[in-house]
Amino acid sequence: MDRRSEAPSTVRESGELTEFERNRQTFTDDPYRPDYHFVPPGGLLHDPNGALYWNGRYHLFYQFWPPDVSADRTWSEAMHWGHAVSDDLVHWQDLPIALSPDGGPEDGCFSGQALVEGDRAVLMYFGTEAGNCIATATGPFLTEIEKSDANPVIPLDESAPYEVFDPCIWRADGNYCSLSGWKVDRRTTEFLFESSDLTEWEYRGPIVQDGFYTDPDEDGAVPNFFALDGKHVLLFFSHTRGPQYYVGDYDSDAGVFEIETHGRLNYGPITHSNLHAPSVLREGDRRVAFFNVVEGIDDWGEQPGEGWAGVISLPRDLSVVDGELRLAPVDELETLRTDHWRVESVSLPANNEWVAPRDGGRSFELRAEIDVGDARVVDLSVLRSPDGGDATTVSYWAATDSLGIDIGQTDGRSDALGRPPETGSVTLDDEEHLDLRVFVDKSIVEVFANGRETLTTRVYPDPENTGIALSAHRGTARLESLDIWDMENIWVH
Numbered sequence: 001m002d003r004r005s006e007a008p009s010t011v012r013e014s015g016e017l018t019e020f021e022r023n024r025q026t027f028t029d030d031p032y033r034p035d036y037h038f039v040p041p042g043g044l045l046h047d048p049n050g051a052l053y054w055n056g057r058y059h060l061f062y063q064f065w066p067p068d069v070s071a072d073r074t075w076s077e078a079m080h081w082g083h084a085v086s087d088d089l090v091h092w093q094d095l096p097i098a099l100s101p102d103g104g105p106e107d108g109c110f111s112g113q114a115l116v117e118g119d120r121a122v123l124m125y126f127g128t129e130a131g132n133c134i135a136t137a138t139g140p141f142l143t144e145i146e147k148s149d150a151n152p153v154i155p156l157d158e159s160a161p162y163e164v165f166d167p168c169i170w171r172a173d174g175n176y177c178s179l180s181g182w183k184v185d186r187r188t189t190e191f192l193f194e195s196s197d198l199t200e201w202e203y204r205g206p207i208v209q210d211g212f213y214t215d216p217d218e219d220g221a222v223p224n225f226f227a228l229d230g231k232h233v234l235l236f237f238s239h240t241r242g243p244q245y246y247v248g249d250y251d252s253d254a255g256v257f258e259i260e261t262h263g264r265l266n267y268g269p270i271t272h273s274n275l276h277a278p279s280v281l282r283e284g285d286r287r288v289a290f291f292n293v294v295e296g297i298d299d300w301g302e303q304p305g306e307g308w309a310g311v312i313s314l315p316r317d318l319s320v321v322d323g324e325l326r327l328a329p330v331d332e333l334e335t336l337r338t339d340h341w342r343v344e345s346v347s348l349p350a351n352n353e354w355v356a357p358r359d360g361g362r363s364f365e366l367r368a369e370i371d372v373g374d375a376r377v378v379d380l381s382v383l384r385s386p387d388g389g390d391a392t393t394v395s396y397w398a399a400t401d402s403l404g405i406d407i408g409q410t411d412g413r414s415d416a417l418g419r420p421p422e423t424g425s426v427t428l429d430d431e432e433h434l435d436l437r438v439f440v441d442k443s444i445v446e447v448f449a450n451g452r453e454t455l456t457t458r459v460y461p462d463p464e465n466t467g468i469a470l471s472a473h474r475g476t477a478r479l480e481s482l483d484i485w486d487m488e489n490i491w492v493h
Helices: 013-030 331-336
Strands: 042-054 058-063 082-086 091-098 109-117 120-125 130-140 143-145 167-172 175-184 187-195 202-210 221-228 231-238 244-249 256-264 277-283 288-294 317-320 324-329 337-348 354-357 364-370 377-382 390-396 402-406 422-425 434-441 443-447 451-460 467-473 477-487
Touching: 013 091, 042 082, 042 120, 042 288, 058 091, 058 109, 058 277, 091 120, 091 143, 109 130, 109 221, 109 277, 120 167, 167 221, 175 202, 175 221, 187 231, 202 244, 202 256, 221 277, 221 288, 221 317, 231 256, 231 277, 231 317, 244 277, 244 324, 256 324, 288 451, 324 443, 331 337, 337 467, 364 377, 364 422, 377 434, 390 434, 390 443, 402 443, 402 451, 422 451, 467 477
Parallel strands: 042 109, 042 277, 109 167
Antiparallel strands: 042 058, 058 082, 082 091, 109 120, 120 130, 130 143, 167 175, 175 187, 187 202, 221 231, 231 244, 244 256, 277 288, 288 317, 317 324, 337 477, 354 467, 364 434, 364 477, 377 390, 377 467, 390 402, 402 422, 434 443, 443 451
8 A cells, every 4th residue: 555645755755765665576576575464675674663653554663774784784783763654554665764873872773662742753762882762753754753962861871770771662640751671680670760851861760670470581671561451561572582571550659560460472482583572552542562573594683684584473453351461463454365265164083184175375364263172182284395294383282282383394495494393372161162363474474373372483485385284183173164365465556
């Protein structure tokens, strides 16, 4: 959905946008470049940042090593903020780079979040070798961006009782509030700051310091703090264990967050293509989260592979149910569905594979309702090779109430990293069927199970691997229904 014609001439005629569009055309035939996930227009994408809803449009900023920035730079020096806009959360339009380290005290622009405020958005980010910084974005597409002359507004200070890193920002009781997350004494810690003017910031103390739910040496990077469904949620990222959350109550007067529950959103090694840092936008009472899903190849983090690297997860609606944070693919994704086919009532005898009568392709949405019966294990395979020797397999182990995803042999790329299956927890109630919603998009697979669990991974199968199959083991099961939709390419206008 191209709304560039409505943008100011300085945006429409940007040389950056011409280059970005040329790059997107160049990468059209890349067998591992997703069709309906957000990917960078060349270069390397890292954390999503500053997701926001403003003036009827959705904006996504993201940590970005642009394709024209020298490969001789270090990671901390190369990072900018990319910028894209959408009318519907699924079709995206590139905008010019939002933040560059040029003209500021920072070496590079690392992660942060955004606050919508009247006719502007306030961007708060970590400037490497400097501290936490402020910029304001105005104009009809938020492309007129000005850094604060006071940057860094929260400078690095080795003697301080706090750490300065990827911040979030919100407003409460007439003041601006910010969290900076890291660790103290091997405990996950979030440090609270307040300001009346975005320039002078007062340190109030740790809002939370946890050594019970998290492992020793887990940090609390990239915090997102927000109210949802009568509770407060702190969604953050640990560099050792990935994204996780606390649900609880917040006393703003005392500056204390009381944790009631904790959960993890990653169940495998971070460095081998799993869910990464979050950014949450606010649209009224709605909260929508984006994550990046890092590459599962040898040179991730060093240079963009094949001219580009990095994928943003599908946008996920957030809710709090019985103290747990639930994530569901946004309803807007259904507008991408095209060709549909369905299979009903298929018996799955023990230790026999049922192969679907049609291939799924490489970019599709799948929904399967399965009566697990007395089977101990049920497997759903996608991206299956013609001979069945390789596939990405979603498994449900009934005896242990576990859901896992195994990427198979990933025969399509020699530099693809092997990794163990990622396994989370799904407990089915009496008579409840297994309800799987699976999004496959070239090199990313996202699984949502029964509205309670989600698993995400990157995978690099041979391009000929397009089959779908199911099987039951140590007992029988039944496939009640299987729906497959082809998905529209979001970059084709």
